[in-house]
Amino acid sequence: MKILLTRKHTEDGNYISEIKEADEYTIIHEPIASIDLMERASRAFVNNFIQHFSTAYKKIFVLAGLGDNGGDGLAIARMLYALGYEVEIYVVNYSNKQSANFLINLERLKNKITSQWVENTTELPNFDDNTLVIDAILGAGLSRPLDGLIKSVAEKLNASKAEIVAVDIPTGLFADSLNAKDDVVINAHYTITFQAPKLAFVLPQNADIVGEWIVVDIGLHEKFIEQIAAKYLYTDSQTVKAIIKPRKKFANKGNFGHALMMAGSYGMIGAAVLSTRACLRSGVGKVTVYAPKCGYEILQTSIPEAMCLPNESVDSLEKLPELEAYQAVGIGCGIGTEPETVALVEELLKNIKVPIVIDADALNIIAADKKRLKLLPENAILTPHPKEFQRLIGTNWENDYEKLKILSVFAADYKCIVCLKGAFTAIALPDGTIHFNSTGNAGMAKGGSGDVLTGMILALLAQGYAPQEAAILGVYEHGLAGDRAAQIKSPTSMIASDIIENIKF
Numbered sequence: 001m002k003i004l005l006t007r008k009h010t011e012d013g014n015y016i017s018e019i020k021e022a023d024e025y026t027i028i029h030e031p032i033a034s035i036d037l038m039e040r041a042s043r044a045f046v047n048n049f050i051q052h053f054s055t056a057y058k059k060i061f062v063l064a065g066l067g068d069n070g071g072d073g074l075a076i077a078r079m080l081y082a083l084g085y086e087v088e089i090y091v092v093n094y095s096n097k098q099s100a101n102f103l104i105n106l107e108r109l110k111n112k113i114t115s116q117w118v119e120n121t122t123e124l125p126n127f128d129d130n131t132l133v134i135d136a137i138l139g140a141g142l143s144r145p146l147d148g149l150i151k152s153v154a155e156k157l158n159a160s161k162a163e164i165v166a167v168d169i170p171t172g173l174f175a176d177s178l179n180a181k182d183d184v185v186i187n188a189h190y191t192i193t194f195q196a197p198k199l200a201f202v203l204p205q206n207a208d209i210v211g212e213w214i215v216v217d218i219g220l221h222e223k224f225i226e227q228i229a230a231k232y233l234y235t236d237s238q239t240v241k242a243i244i245k246p247r248k249k250f251a252n253k254g255n256f257g258h259a260l261m262m263a264g265s266y267g268m269i270g271a272a273v274l275s276t277r278a279c280l281r282s283g284v285g286k287v288t289v290y291a292p293k294c295g296y297e298i299l300q301t302s303i304p305e306a307m308c309l310p311n312e313s314v315d316s317l318e319k320l321p322e323l324e325a326y327q328a329v330g331i332g333c334g335i336g337t338e339p340e341t342v343a344l345v346e347e348l349l350k351n352i353k354v355p356i357v358i359d360a361d362a363l364n365i366i367a368a369d370k371k372r373l374k375l376l377p378e379n380a381i382l383t384p385h386p387k388e389f390q391r392l393i394g395t396n397w398e399n400d401y402e403k404l405k406i407l408s409v410f411a412a413d414y415k416c417i418v419c420l421k422g423a424f425t426a427i428a429l430p431d432g433t434i435h436f437n438s439t440g441n442a443g444m445a446k447g448g449s450g451d452v453l454t455g456m457i458l459a460l461l462a463q464g465y466a467p468q469e470a471a472i473l474g475v476y477e478h479g480l481a482g483d484r485a486a487q488i489k490s491p492t493s494m495i496a497s498d499i500i501e502n503i504k505f
């Protein structure tokens with residue numbers, strides 16, 4: 001799914017709104033009247049809303065602005081009222097400019113619900129913990145930080161105990177550009193957004209502003225969306241369906257590749273076990289794990305399906321084995337940073353001729369001497385968590401937008417694929433695009449989860465998936481397995497082994 005921007009910079013130094021353009025294209029080419037598109041958007045909001053909040057639930061205050069977001073708010077209020085919800089409307093009267101669709105929806109309220117016009121926060125009702133506020137003050141049309149009346153309303157709301165549900169975007173939040181630190185933004189608990197995710201929603205710095213969020217389809221014209229060259233994408237089930245190759249009936253294990261997992265050191269053989277087992281659960285034909293001698297019996301006993309190739313050293317990985325037999329190589333999980341392992345990583349990078357996934361200490365080894373970055377083979381997949389990525393670039397970022405810029409430049413400069421892990425893992429490709437993952441949960445924030453991912457991506461590489469497909473698909477399925485594990489064990493109690501047990505391609 002593409003992430004549509006509200007402020008996409010154009011070559012002449014201005015910016016356009018892809019959302020507005022998609023809106024206008026739909027109005028002309030579907031065709032549909034603008035007010036009917038608003039009705040459709042509001043209906044989509046309501047359909048989702050009623051699944052979460054029953055009529056018995058709390059009193060609903062709709063806070064409406066004067067633009068199209070406010071128009072949505074009025075239409076939503078009318079629809080919820082018709083469904084039996086107890087609704088009150090407060091129009092935040094911050095300007096004398098009202099959109100045409102706002103005015104039509106105001107007219108449509110007549111003889112149904114009255115609206116109260118607010119020019120001062122003292123005219124607002126009491127937002128106690130028994131109220132639900134629908135924030136329809138400003139949406140994608142935000143052009144500057146909040147001030148004056150809207151700012152005071154936002155402050156009052158944020159200080160209250162009311163549950164806040166935002167229409168499209170929480171008021172005051174820029175959809176895809178940076179808010180200043182002291183900007184006041186309504187902190188929503190739940191956001192129902194139209195047509196496409198907004199970039200701001202997948203960035204950790206906005207987590208407490210957007211709350212839980214969901215995209216509802218409002219039927220903007222597919223032909224228009226297809227031709228948008230999106231820089232940011234959001235991996236959903238449709239994306240993944242287009243990537244996955246079915247296993248053919250007469251297939252044999254030779255069709256699914258032989259993977260080499262180089263992992264483990266004394267005290268860290270668990271990382272080798274987890275990554276290798278995850279690799280096996282992800283469709284690979286055969287796996288050999290190259291590990292220090294201390295891991296031999298553990299690996300042979302705990303994963304009988306894998307072959308184990310012990311190296312000479314007892315405690316740590318050293319010396320490059322023959323690579324000819326393998327279709328893909330994974331390195332890094334639990335390998336430590338002993339000098340002989342450092343030498344091994346360098347040797348591997350100089351000699352590798354098949355796709356590779358690089359994780360954990362292998363990344364730290366590369367980061368320790370930046371000249372090693374030049375050894376990265378084209379399309380290598382790197383799977384750093386934020387700390388490891390900071391080590392690779394040798395600096396920190398000021399905010400998440402800057403982080404994305406650095407990430408994108410890094411992937412382009414080194415022609416590699418970087419999976420920057422976390423909630424909404426960001427996968428940067430050499431072509432400059434960034435693909436955010438939609439699956440996963442905080443139960444995965446535990447030691448070993450990353451090892452599982454490395455094994456899964458390795459399996460996909462060995463099966464012949466193109467590296468960018470292996471990264472996008474692997475990260476998605478890893479998160480999905482984590483979501484299944486969380487369902488069964490709960491986010492708090494699940495462990496990395498539960499992720500493996502719930503891998504299901």
Ligand SMILES: NC(=O)C1=CN([C@@H]2O[C@H](COP(=O)(O)OP(=O)(O)OC[C@H]3O[C@@H](n4cnc5c(N)ncnc54)[C@H](OP(=O)(O)O)[C@@H]3O)[C@@H](O)[C@H]2O)[C@@H](O)CC1
Binds near residue numbers: 194
């Ligand atoms: N295609 C879609 O996705 C569809 C979208 N729809 C809905 O439309 C919404 C976008 O509507 P919109 O363009 O009218 O913008 P909205 O956010 O209501 O505000 C605009 C007004 O606010 C003003 N203003 C801006 N910043 C301000 C500030 N800080 N303080 C004060 N004023 C400020 C701005 O003034 P100006 O910048 O021109 O001075 C302008 O007058 C979108 O979020 C969705 O809900 C659906 O109905 C249908 C399909």
Ligand SMILES: Nc1ncnc2c1ncn2[C@@H]1O[C@H](COP(=O)(O)OP(=O)(O)O)[C@@H](O)[C@H]1O
Binds near residue numbers: 384440445450
């Ligand atoms: N809050 C979260 N939401 C979704 N996924 C998460 C969250 N926290 C961590 N993860 C996922 O769990 C994995 C953790 O990997 P990593 O930090 O390398 O752990 P480790 O090195 O301990 O195995 C990553 O794939 C990451 O995307």
Ligand SMILES: [K+]
Binds near residue numbers: 167
């Ligand atoms: K809003």
